[in-house]
Amino acid sequence: MSPRTLVLSILGTVTVGVAVLSMAVTYQILVPRFGAWATPTVAALDALWVVVQATQVLAGSNRRRARRVEYAGLALTAALAAIPTVDLAMTLARTHAGFDMAVVLAPAAIVATKIAWWVVLPSLGRKTSETTRQAIATKRQSVNDRLEEMEADAAHRIELLRVATVLERQVGEAETDYRRATLKAEQRRTEKLHSQAVKTAETIAEKPLPDAVTDIVLPELDGWEPTALALPGTGRHALGTQVNALVGTRPGTSRDTDGTGVTLAELAAVRGVPTPAPGEALTDDQLGVVLRYLRYNEDPPRSYRAAVKAFRRLGYIGSEERVRRVWGAQVSIDDAAHGDNDGEDAADESEEAGVL
Template sequence: MNTIKNLRPSPRGTVLSVLGLVTLGVAILSVAVSYQILEPAFGAWAVPVVGALDALWCVFQATEILAGNNRRRVWRVQAAGLTLTFVNAAIPTADLILSGPGGFDLAVVLTPVAIVFTKLAWWIALPSLGRRASAKTRQALDSKRQEVDDRLEEMEAEAAHRVELLRTATSLEKRVSKEETRYRKAHLKMQQATTEALHKQAQSTQATVTEKALPASVAAIRLPDLGTWTPTAPPLPTAPVLPAADRDAPGTDDMGSHAGQRGGVGNGDHDRHTSRDADRDRVTLEQLATVTGVPTPEPGEQLTDGQLDVVLRHLRYRDEPPLSYRQAVATFRESGYVGSEKRVRHAWGALMSKEDTTTGPTETAGADSDDVDTDDDSEDADA
């Protein structure tokens, strides 16, 4: 088995064998053509001349193979082989030139071309064949070459996978980016439309709230609860009844007006309280402050104008509301609130003016005008 393996030609030997066969065929062609050309002139001597030229040409080619990479030895062989190449090619070329168009022969034309290209093939292929190596060395080199080829093939495959991954990722990222941009654009348009609609509605709402403020009776309406609601009609509005002591108090006449007030004042207050329903009288201070939009007034703290107005309105919603600003001041003090009499008087007058505008013109502040003139110098400082 080892003998058979040793007889098997190596790749280098196969190439040299093929080149040798080609060279031998070209040499035979050259002998035939050269003999045909030289035979008329040299006769029988043309045979050794032509044979010697082609034989030496083949020998120089083989010697060049044996010289290997020894440049000192190989250059002479190369020079001699190149010279014989030109000589062998020159014989049919010269005959072709001297014969002219009438002596055209295909074999004569192909012979110099074949000789030149055969020498060119040796000059190209021989340096690439390398040195002659043993079977063991060739096997080791083939194994190493196979490892390198396998690794290079793996690298090619990994690079191809990487390129495919990057191309796919690029395409997907473009699609995702385009959809994200489309979503953000739609979201911004939705925010713009919502903001414009809300801004328009807010302006309309603000104008309505400013022009049409809701009375406190609206906040006093109790909403039904699921567990405690019963199907009953809301109570009818009734006028508050003053106690007998207040009706017959000193300083009032038969019509229930205070001394110093003009005749229609008491009746005007009575009419206003009669038109106020019972639910509004039960409005709490916290509800009034919430509706008005001010903090809930606390006893013992300095009140703002809005809080002072809320306290006086709350006093007016009682079952026994004060009928003059003096009674309002007294009730204001009794409840523990802090504020000068001047502020209470002005706030009371403004509240009465609003009620007069709502229920019709009445003469409410007539009895208090004299008190206002006499009490300007005795206003209390803020507690």
């Protein structure tokens, strides 16, 4: 049995019961006045009232037909409820005596039953087949499931937001504490550094460092290689002595025939300057290192003209005037340091550089 049929069955049973009650009360009221005619009159009124209620159900979605039987049912309801109501009022006005409870219940039951039909019927809808009812029930269940999921998601979202609010507050407090501690540590460090900086400034003002200390070039990790520097006090020029110690020969002489020799980086390290690089501006010391390397990295040593060509070819930067001046200075140093026949060649090269 479908829910719709169950509701209609209950309403029909109640309606029949109210009709029986109405017949009993109306018969008692009308029989003294109509006699034998009271029975068919009462039966016709109550039977017609029940039929009108059933017809309203059968009218279904046809609003025009349903409206007709609805109006007829209202009229019959008013008539059936009016009979015991009027009799009760007349009896009370005439005798002021007690009254039968059934006389009071009858009109109330009739009106209540009609109201029940009027309220329930529009909600029952049309009569449908089992297949249609099953399809509607499936869709309704799907909608209910979705609504339940939405409510659950909303509840989860609300709970998440509440927890997130608490956590955000805790995180904010922790971040504030951390930043406060960091600022305090920075304050203490700044105060100590400031105090030390004041003392350092006073020391520097009282005891300035010599320039020789600041001129010391510190080694770099990537380009550092251990070198065996010559001991001072050999009576030769420092640069020439150290180069001789590294190369194993003195400037102006033939190099070892086994191919070993000093590199540009080693010469720069001996001189205490950064390794010269092509394309970069060179100091006089770096320029001297490059020229010395180009002069003695071949056997026999290059002349000024050949060294300058190699200098330009390798991409080193230096004006002709600076190159000529540094070359001449090196030739003079080598000549003064060795004082032998090679000095004549050095003088020739120095003169060549001056002419060029």
